Amino acid sequence: MSATEPALMSLTEIAQAIAQKRVSSREVTQSCLDRIAQWQPSLNAFMTIEAEPALAAADAADAALAKGNRQGALHGVPLAHKDMYYEAGKVVSCGSKIRRDWVATTTATALQRLKDAGTVRLGSLQMAEFAYGPTGHNAHYGAVHNPWRHRHITGGSSSGSGAAVAARLTFAALGSDTGGSIRMPAHFCGVTGLKTTVGLISRAGAMPLSQSLDTVGPLARTAEDCALLTGLIAGADPADPTCINRAVPDYLAATRETLQGLKVGVPTAFYVDDLDPEIARILDETITTLKHEGAEIVSVELPDQRQLTAACQLVLACEAAAFHKRWLIERPQDYGPQVLMRLQNGLAISGVSYLEALRWRGPALAAYLAATERAEIVLAPVAPVAAPTIAESDVGNSLDAEAVIQRLTRFTRPVNYLGLPSLAVPAGFTKDGLPGGMQLIGRPFDEATLLGAGAAFQRASDFHARWPEMEMA
Amino acid sequence: MTRPTPRQVKAMADAAGVPVADDVAARIANSIGPAFEGFAPVAGTLPFDLEPASFLVVQNTRAVS
Numbered sequence: 001m002s003a004t005e006p007a008l009m010s011l012t013e014i015a016q017a018i019a020q021k022r023v024s025s026r027e028v029t030q031s032c033l034d035r036i037a038q039w040q041p042s043l044n045a046f047m048t049i050e051a052e053p054a055l056a057a058a059d060a061a062d063a064a065l066a067k068g069n070r071q072g073a074l075h076g077v078p079l080a081h082k083d084m085y086y087e088a089g090k091v092v093s094c095g096s097k098i099r100r101d102w103v104a105t106t107t108a109t110a111l112q113r114l115k116d117a118g119t120v121r122l123g124s125l126q127m128a129e130f131a132y133g134p135t136g137h138n139a140h141y142g143a144v145h146n147p148w149r150h151r152h153i154t155g156g157s158s159s160g161s162g163a164a165v166a167a168r169l170t171f172a173a174l175g176s177d178t179g180g181s182i183r184m185p186a187h188f189c190g191v192t193g194l195k196t197t198v199g200l201i202s203r204a205g206a207m208p209l210s211q212s213l214d215t216v217g218p219l220a221r222t223a224e225d226c227a228l229l230t231g232l233i234a235g236a237d238p239a240d241p242t243c244i245n246r247a248v249p250d251y252l253a254a255t256r257e258t259l260q261g262l263k264v265g266v267p268t269a270f271y272v273d274d275l276d277p278e279i280a281r282i283l284d285e286t287i288t289t290l291k292h293e294g295a296e297i298v299s300v301e302l303p304d305q306r307q308l309t310a311a312c313q314l315v316l317a318c319e320a321a322a323f324h325k326r327w328l329i330e331r332p333q334d335y336g337p338q339v340l341m342r343l344q345n346g347l348a349i350s351g352v353s354y355l356e357a358l359r360w361r362g363p364a365l366a367a368y369l370a371a372t373e374r375a376e377i378v379l380a381p382v383a384p385v386a387a388p389t390i391a392e393s394d395v396g397n398s399l400d401a402e403a404v405i406q407r408l409t410r411f412t413r414p415v416n417y418l419g420l421p422s423l424a425v426p427a428g429f430t431k432d433g434l435p436g437g438m439q440l441i442g443r444p445f446d447e448a449t450l451l452g453a454g455a456a457f458q459r460a461s462d463f464h465a466r467w468p469e470m471e472m473a
Numbered sequence: 474m475t476r477p478t479p480r481q482v483k484a485m486a487d488a489a490g491v492p493v494a495d496d497v498a499a500r501i502a503n504s505i506g507p508a509f510e511g512f513a514p515v516a517g518t519l520p521f522d523l524e525p526a527s528f529l530v531v532q533n534t535r536a537v538s
Contacts, residue, residue: 199532244533310511317505321489328491344493345505347486348477353509353516355525360515362527369535402504419532446537 007031008467011077011171011225018076021065025058025076029120032078036122036169039470043145045163047083047093049123054078057120073232075118081174082158083124084131084207085111094207095127095157097140097334098327108205109240110174110216110233117232125173126160129339131209132320133157134184134409135393139336143390146189147468148434152387155184161219162189166435168467172220172229176206178213179316180382180412183439186219186424187382190435192454192464193219194226195412197445198419199244201230202237210319211242212358213312213416222464223423223454227251230447249448257452259460260294264440264453265375270305271411276385282428282436283381286457290379293460295453298374303367308414309406311364314349314357315417321346337397345402365418369443376449378441381411382424386434415441423450426463435463475513476506 006014006028017023033051040046061076084094086104093099107115115121126144128136136144136159144159146152147167154163158175162185165173175182177195186193194217201216208214218229231252236245266272266287275283291297321328324343332340372378384407393408395401415422420441427438442450458464477485482505483498493501 197532197536199529246536304514306511307515310508311515313505313508314512317508321491325489325491341500341504344486344491344497345501347489347491347493348482348501348505350485353512356516356519357512358525359519359523359527361525362529362531363519363523365528365531366535369531397500399500399503403507406507419528442537444532444536449537 005031007035007168010221012222012228014171015074015077015228018065019070025061025120026055028076029054029058029078029122032122032169035167039167039169042150042470043147043163043167044142045126045144045160045167045169046080047124047126047141047160048091050121054120054122061118061120070118072117073228074114076120077118077171078120078122079114079172080122080125080164080170081111082127082161082176084127084176085174086205087111092124095129095131095138095141098331106205109202109237110206113233122170125164128157128159129336130324131157131176131178131181131207132339132342134180134405136185137338137390137394139338145390146387147470148190149387149432151389151391152434153188153390153393155188155387157181158185158219162186162191165189165191165219165221166468167470172218172225175217175219177215177217177416178209179312179416180409182217182219183382183412183422183424183437184409187437188387188435190426190437190463190466191219191221192223192226192426193217193424194230194447194450195415195422196230196447197421199242200445200447201234202240202243204237204239208323210316212315212319223425223451223458224252224255226423227255227451227455230451246445251448251451254448254452255455257456258294259290259453259456262295262377262453263298263375264290264295265298265300265372265378267378267380268299268301270302271380274384275381278386278430279381279384279436283438286379286427286438289457289460293456300372300375300378302371303364305414308364308417309410311357311360312413312417313406314353317342317346318349318354338395338401341397341401361417368418377453380439380441382437382439383408383411386430386436411439415439420444421447421450423454425454425457427461428463476509477502
């Protein structure tokens with residue numbers, strides 16, 4: 001693998017290189033397509049590959065640029081996204097058998113904003129069925145494989161997004177995070193992922209799972225790349241009234257901040273309990289780096305996070321079952337066993353229990369913010385372990401399946417329930433060569449501080465800049 | 474709030490219009506039970522005037538501007 005391959009550059013670098021005509025969109029697109037052709041058979045990261053249309057779009061982008069017409073900040077940059085973002089006229093499978101041939105009639109606002117910025121479509125990326133699974137297994141399309149270790153999971157539900165960004169098949173990808181679906185693949189695959197504040201980015205045209213918890217966000221190689229993408233897709237949208245009408249900060253400018261004087265909270269319990277020793281070591285080393293860069297570490301005693309996890313599960317299960325009710329009646333046989341089981345869980349939650357879990361969300365957020373008042377961000381592992389193997393996490397619909405899933409996602413769900421932003425950054429490797437990520441959890445709509453801290457951490461470390469020496473299947 | 478029994482799950486699924494078999498009801502009760510137990514300390518304690526939109530109030534009043 002040559003370090004001069006265009007596909008190995010970051011999103012920010014390649015966008016500048018194309019704009020300055022140091023490389024053409026065709027060369028960049030071809031570089032990505034070459035890597036996709038080489039690695040897709042072993043990774044299974046893509047749902048569809050659209051090579052010829054991508055090259056034609058790249059040629060059109062080059063022709064426009066030659067005439068002085070630069071469409072936007074990502075002119076001519078090839079990208080692929082989780083196959084749950086609707087694009088009019090395209091099949092959007094949502095990782096399911098039920099929507100295997102479903103053609104979208106509208107385009108997701110987030111996707112449209114990236115198209116308006118000039119991106120080229122490489123295809124679509126694999127995902128957990130209906131985004132309801134944290135491992136990367138998919139009963140219909142097969143598991144996505146971790147580029148760092150072929151027999152290990154990628155995490156989900158944005159499994160293809162995590163694998164494709166890590167393997168340098170795309171510069172970045174949209175994911176979605178309802179219970180950890182951006183941060184888990186970022187952690188397991190060694191990439192940077194931003195779970196945004198509920199209400200920051202429009203969900204119009206994004207497949208729903210839970211209207212209270214769903215968030216749109218990017219996975220990319222660096223915090224700077226996440227900042228670039230978030231700045232392009234955030235902001236009010238008439239098609240999604242839950243998207244807050246706030247001025248979009250200059251996230252790229254925020255990435256030039258340092259860690260000097262930043263107050264970083266480290267929880268005294270829950271997020272530091274029962275960690276795999278390798279993850280505990282990575283957490284300790286991250287704290288050391290942050291201190292070295294001038295951050296002030298403060299201990300924070302959080303309210304009982306287990307109650308947040310439970311409330312999150314009640315809300316998610318109930319809302320997901322409601323979205324899927326028609327298909328649960330008409331096409332239960334077309335779901336994978338685990339997704340069917342998890343959707344059926346929602347049937348056991350009464351309206352009163354569901355609303356009680358929703359009503360508590362305000363007081364729970366207020367209590368969390370009060371407990372973390374002394375800190376601008378909170379540092380925590382994304383998960384208590386590095387990527388397990390595909391075999392050991394393939395629990396299907398067994399009796400302990402939900403328990404296994406809950407253990408994997410116990411550090412991500414509280415953040416979803418509170419609707420907070422969280423940036424997952426690569427923070428180290430286990431002795432077996434698997435990546436380990438840390439999450440920086442922020443206050444509502446304070447993605448700028450997270451991206452600034454993440455970028456500063458990445459200037460002081462090189463975990464984000466490593467790419468896997470991939471094994472063939 | 475205690476974990477639902479398989480019999481209660483079956484009745485609720487029926488009421489929701491998505492009937493399930495006995496073994497499925499038992500599996501659901503086993504899967505979702507821990508969430509009910511985890512939320513039990515909160516259940517039944519919330520003040521009368523609290524509505525779900527209080528989340529947005531807290532989010533927006535405590536947001537970083």
